[in-house]
Amino acid sequence: MAFILQPEEYNIIKGDLDVFLNNSEARTVMLCDRGGNVIADSGEEVTGAVDLVTALVAGAYAATKELAMVLGEDEFNAIFHQGDQTSIFMSSIGEEVLLLAVFSDETNAGLVKMYATSTCRKIHSLVDEVMTRSEVSISDPTQSFVITKGNVFQFEDGS
Amino acid sequence: MLVIVTASSSCDIGQSFMALVNYAKKEIQFKIVYYGCGLCGKTTNLQLIHERAPSKSKGNLTSLATSQDRTLFFDFLPLQTTAIEGFVTKFQMYTVPGQVKYNSTRRLVLRNCDGVVFCVDSQFEKMAENTESLENLRENLKLQKDELDEMPYVIQYNKRDLLNVAPQEYIDYLLNNGSSKIPTFMASAKLGDGVLETLNGVAKLVLQDFIQKYNS
Incomplete structure (x- = not known):
C-alpha cells in the first residue's frame, strides 16, 4: 500500500498550510505521516x-x-x-497524519494552536480520502514507474 | 524499581502504511528498517553507509542513544537516489534498539516500513538471541497486519571477520529455513564488507515490490 498524493491534492494542502502560516505567524509548518515521511511543508526552510x-x-x-495509553x-x-x-506544536490529523508547527516568541502558543486546530479539521477529510483511495492501484497508464538500471546506491570510492 | 512498559496487544498501531508518492514534487519515499538483536551491528551498518555514501545523496546520521552508545530509540539516516525514472527517490533508513526491553520502541520504528534488513550476529553464542529477535520481528509485524515473508526482506550475516562464527549453512538452517529462500549477505560492517551489497539488495527488493504493486 502507498500514500499517493496527486498534484491537485498537494496544492490544496499546501494552500491550507500557507494560510495557516499567514494567520498564526508561525515560522514553518510540516505535514508528515506517522512513519515520519514528509507529505508537505511550508514556510522557512x-x-x-x-x-x-x-x-x-x-x-x-x-x-x-504509549505514555497516554499507560x-x-x-x-x-x-x-x-x-x-x-x-x-513546536504537534497535532494529529486522523489515524495517519501529523501536523507540526514551528514558531518563535514573536507569536504565541494559543494563536498557533487555534489556527492549527482549524487547519487540521480542514485537511482531515482530504487526507481520509487519499488514504481510502490509496488502496487501489494506479490505473493511469502514463503514471507507470520505471527503475533505472544498475545499483541503487554507490559509495564514494566507486564500489 | 525497574518499570518495563510494554504496549498491550490491543494497542492500536493502525494499518501498515507504506511508500509515500508525491506527484507534485515528483518524489517517492520509502522506509527501511535494520532489525536484529542487541550489538549485532545495525548502527555500525548505518555509520558505514553514512561515512561512504556521496555527500549529495545523504543527510545527517542521527542516533538517539544512551550514554553508553546503545541505541535507545533509533538511528536515522536519509538517503536519496534517482532509482525511479523521473522521481527523486528517498530512502529513510532506521535502526531499532536491539535490547529485549525496548520492544515497544521497536514496534513504533517498524510502523509504515517498506523493507527490512535482519542483521544477524554470526557468533555461535548469539544464535539464541538471533532466533528470538527474528521471532520478535515477525510478531511485531503481525501486530501492524504485515507478514515478514510477504514484504521486501534480506538477511545480513554480520561479524564474519570474527573467529567464532557459525557456518552459513547452520545460520540458514536456523533463520532462513522457509520454503522460499531469503536473500542473504555475508558482511563485516565494522570493516565495511557487505554493507553496500546489503543496502542495494534490500533497496532493489523494495523498488521491485513497489513497481509490481503499482504498475498493474
Whole structure:
C-alpha cells in the first residue's frame, strides 16, 4: 500500500498550510505521516533537516501515545514543546497524519494552536480520502514507474 | 524499581502504511528498517553507509542513544537516489534498539516500513538471541497486519571477520529455513564488507515490490 498524493491534492494542502502560516505567524509548518515521511511543508526552510525533524516528530508522537495509553488515554492528540526562542506544536490529523508547527516568541502558543486546530479539521477529510483511495492501484497508464538500471546506491570510492 | 512498559496487544498501531508518492514534487519515499538483536551491528551498518555514501545523496546520521552508545530509540539516516525514472527517490533508513526491553520502541520504528534488513550476529553464542529477535520481528509485524515473508526482506550475516562464527549453512538452517529462500549477505560492517551489497539488495527488493504493486 502507498500514500499517493496527486498534484491537485498537494496544492490544496499546501494552500491550507500557507494560510495557516499567514494567520498564526508561525515560522514553518510540516505535514508528515506517522512513519515520519514528509507529505508537505511550508514556510522557512529547516535547512537540510526536514526529513530528520519529521522522523523525530513521528517518534516523539508515537512514544507519547504509549505514555497516554499507560495513563488511560487513547493518545494526546496535541503536544506542545516550549523553548526559549523556538517552540513546536504537534497535532494529529486522523489515524495517519501529523501536523507540526514551528514558531518563535514573536507569536504565541494559543494563536498557533487555534489556527492549527482549524487547519487540521480542514485537511482531515482530504487526507481520509487519499488514504481510502490509496488502496487501489494506479490505473493511469502514463503514471507507470520505471527503475533505472544498475545499483541503487554507490559509495564514494566507486564500489 | 525497574518499570518495563510494554504496549498491550490491543494497542492500536493502525494499518501498515507504506511508500509515500508525491506527484507534485515528483518524489517517492520509502522506509527501511535494520532489525536484529542487541550489538549485532545495525548502527555500525548505518555509520558505514553514512561515512561512504556521496555527500549529495545523504543527510545527517542521527542516533538517539544512551550514554553508553546503545541505541535507545533509533538511528536515522536519509538517503536519496534517482532509482525511479523521473522521481527523486528517498530512502529513510532506521535502526531499532536491539535490547529485549525496548520492544515497544521497536514496534513504533517498524510502523509504515517498506523493507527490512535482519542483521544477524554470526557468533555461535548469539544464535539464541538471533532466533528470538527474528521471532520478535515477525510478531511485531503481525501486530501492524504485515507478514515478514510477504514484504521486501534480506538477511545480513554480520561479524564474519570474527573467529567464532557459525557456518552459513547452520545460520540458514536456523533463520532462513522457509520454503522460499531469503536473500542473504555475508558482511563485516565494522570493516565495511557487505554493507553496500546489503543496502542495494534490500533497496532493489523494495523498488521491485513497489513497481509490481503499482504498475498493474
